[in-house]
Amino acid sequence: MTVAEPSGFRPTLADVARAAGVSIATASRVLNGFPRVSPERRKQVESAMLKLGYARQRAAKASSARHTGxxxxxxxxxxxxxxxxxxxxxxxxxxxxxxxxxxxxxxxxxxxxxxxxxxxxxxxxxxxxxxxxxxxxxxxxxxxxxxxxxxxxxxxxxxxxxxxxxxxxxxxADNQGGARLATQRLLDGGRQTVATVAGPQDMTAGVDRLLGYRQAMTRAGRYDESLVVCGDFGQASGEYAAARLLSRRPDVDGIFAASDMMAVGVLRALRRAGRRVPEDVAVVGFDDLPISCWTDPPLTTVRQPVxxxxxxxxxxxxxxxxxxxxxxxxxxxxxxxxxxxx
Structure with missing residues (x-):
């Protein structure tokens, strides 16, 4: 016996999972007959399917035909x-x-x-x-x-x-390789204390760009954790991170910002601190956004083919x-x- 639902209601697997108190993945494993589900969980899901009147609506949705366009x-x-x-x-x-x-x-x-x-x-x-x-x-x-x-x-x-x-x-995109190129550009330009404003570390782009920076700095024998600050890829976070960086490491003479928008913020922080770019501090970004041509000075950056x-x-x-x-x-x-x- 099924429970009547409002006219036109078609329960989905997400509805079943919620009614059964399990994850959507668990409900899917029950539906598809996977063995690695406890009897208790299986019973909960099957009971919820029966109660909601769930039936897979698209038996052919994994086929090669395009159904919806x-x-x-x-x-x-x-x-x-x-x-x-x-x-x-x-x-x-x-x-x-x-x-x-x-x-x-x-x-x-x-x-x-x-x-x-x-x-x-x-x-x-x-x-x-x-x-x-x-x-x-x-x-x-x-x-x-x-x-x-x-x-x-x-x-x-x-x-x-x-x-x-x-x-x-x-x-x-090759985020690690691009970050190595950016960091090496600063090292090859004679910069002695190269820092990074890294991206968010809960995103692989942020993780990989920080890793590329670390690889280049370690290879040069200059890696120092105090030269790493993080932002969220946005302009305001880049400005704030650069200000913090300069307060604890005033000897910084090169900064790799893991996005062009953060690099714009870095340039603002440097200008406010009275640091000239590139004479006092060189800056490299990542993305090659249109704005990188219009910053003062124009931004050296890494192009990714977005x-x-x-x-x-x-x-x-x-x-x-x-x-x-x-x-x-x-x-x-x-x-x-x-x-x-x-």
């Missing part, structure tokens, strides 16, 4: 940041370029910073609305467990190796939707763009 771009970031950080519009431009060519619609989903952030996103993705999903902006403190879904998923940037997301395909990342992610996802086997990962080259700040 739409894919989702899932952005794991707060909405204000979505419209102020140039990274996301550049990714979307690359995605849109590929989709326009094949007549596929793009649906934007944002992931809020709430305890129940997964449910709305997973409910939508599991509801038959899209044929696949692109996921960007992943934070380690908020991993999305998506690889149980019956639709293809591709990540923009190497996903944080938490849970099961590490097995999904991704497209990334639009190309978006296009490659999309091409990979469309191929998977059409039945191709996924590639494990694609890493695109970065390059140093010398200007006058270093």
């Amino acid at each position: 739409s894919i989702a771009l899932v952005v794991c970031e707060e909405v204000p940041r979505l419209f102020t950080d140039p990274y996301f519009p550049r990714i979307a431009a690359g995605v849109g370029r590929e989709l326009t060519a094949v007549g596929v619609q793009l649906v934007l989903l944002t992931v809020p910073a709430t305890d129940d952030y997964q449910s709305p996103v997973v409910r939508y993705l599991d509801g038959g609305h899209v044929d696949g999903a692109l996921v960007v902006g992943m934070h380690g403190r908020r991993p999305l467990d998506l690889d149980w879904l019956g639709i293809p998923v591709v990540f923009g940037g190497r996903p944080v190796q938490a849970g099961r997301t590490g097995r999904l395909p991704y497209v990334d 639009e190309e990342m978006g296009a490659r992610m999309t091409a990979e996802l469309l191929a998977m939707i059409d039945g191709a086997a996924p590639r494990r990962c694609t890493v695109l080259d970065t390059e140093l763009v010398p200007r006058k700040s270093a």
